[in-house]
Amino acid sequence: MADLIFHHYQNSPFSEKVRLIFGFKKLAWKSVFIPPVMPKPNLTALTGGYRRTPVLQVGADIYCDTALIADVLERVAPTPSLYPLEIEGQSRTLAQWADATLFWTVIAYVFQPVAMPYLLGPLTPEQMKAFGADRAAMRGNAPRMSVGEATGSLREYLRRLENMLAGGKPFLLGAQASIADFSVYHCVWFLQLAQPLADILDMAPNLKSWAARMAEFGHGQSEKLRAESALEVAQEAAPASFDDLPFVDTHGIARGETVTITPTDYALDPVEGRLVLSSDTEWAVSRTDAVAGEVVVHFPRLGFQLKKI
Template identity: 65%
Template sequence: MSEIIFHHYPVSPFSEKIRLIFGFKNLAWKSVMIPSIMPKPDVTALTGGYRRTPVMQIGADIYCDTALIADVLERIAPVPSLYPPAIAGLSRTVAQWADTSLFWTAIAYTFQPAAMSGILGDITPEQMKAFGADRAAMRAGAPRMSLPEATGQLLEYLRRIEDMLSQGSAFLLGADASIADFSTYHALWFIRRVPAVAGILDAYPLTLTWMDKVAAFGQGHPEKMRSTEAIELAHSTMPLLSDASLLDTHGIALGEMVAIMPTDYALDPVAGELVCASANEFAVRRIDERAGAVVVHFPRVGFQMKRAE
């Protein structure tokens, strides 16, 4: 197996989720820092236009969305498991809630005027404007939750998380950590790292103690890599598609040209030849002038596929 290459930036919440999974599984990985906003020419060369962060690369196989990245890491290093058998279905369900409802509530709460400098650091007004325009484009016109609504919902979610820990378990679903912990953690980590808004967590001591336990897994063993090196590696490697199965729910056959995009935000389509449509994954093969032949992988849940126009 080729080395794990992780394309991310430091304050990305979903990147923190995967960085901690690297620690949980004691994995070595190459760290490629990418811009927080478009344009991202080196990322685009690998993905074909997918704009969310993070992205994981293994040779010429490119994995999008942390739900799928977590599954791939589970195949690479099955022990310790992100999906303990007794809670496998429940842990995935809690993770999906955390990656969507909890995440967007945390984002709406944290991105309040008093917190902006703590989130983005010392940036110029022009950089702030560019960041705002980029995130507006990602939302594709979807309305943002108001601060009062986000505050109320976040308080309720925090009460629920505190209740999950009230029986003395070390982690959300029992004695063992699972994908539920890493997905729930990253949204609260984004709040906790910003002093102007972190105080909302203080009334939930069990949650704070649990967060410290999750953080203690560390981030594995990263080594720096330049994005140009990652592209060169993709170009010199053949994709290793492990699953060429077809669960046909679209009337589209393997080998047809398709476009795949998220169903909620950042609706930038990635076009290519369909090479996998399994129960939980889509994958397309595409050719890039710089990266060569790559296979870009997406989870089925949360994404949509159409014939390419």
């Protein structure tokens, strides 16, 4: 199999989710660091405009969104599983809540002036302004939670998570780690980065012990790779073919038609291409870029919308 090339930046919470999955599955991967704010020319040459972090590249196949990336890594290394059979539905549902509701609650809580240097590092006023403008563009008209609302909501969520670990359970859903643990963990990890505000976790000692246990999985074996080298990999590889797979049509759109795929919540940047894969859980479009060559960009169905051009 082609190398797993991971496009990320150090303080990205969703990147930490996947880095820990690499460690859980003891995988080797190539690390490409990307800018935390736009422009990201090397990344968007691969994705066609999708700008969220992180992105997984396997040859000329580009996988967007950590929910789909986790599924890809599960196919690459089925054991240990992120989706133990008896709790698969429960773990996926809890992970979806953590990636959305818990994540945005943590973001609203930690992005206070006292914690910003711990989350972003030492930035000049110009860099801070650029970061703020970039994130405002990503959020668009999405509702914003006040610090007071976030604080109250976060305390209640921490109480619920603490209860899930009562009785000495090692992981949120029992004896085995699952995708739910990794999705909750990246939120707790980001909260811990905001050191002046992280004492809110003192109310959840079981959760703090669980987070330390999760961190022991590590990040697997990584090797740095230049962004230009990742583009060369895409140029030289042939994307996977999906012609033999069943085509699941729920939109009245046929295989091969030109479409856009766009997130439904934030960073609403459409990616245009020829629809080559439509399964129960995944879409993919083929597109050609002057720099990256022919690539196939993959998205999960959940959280994205498909439209015919």
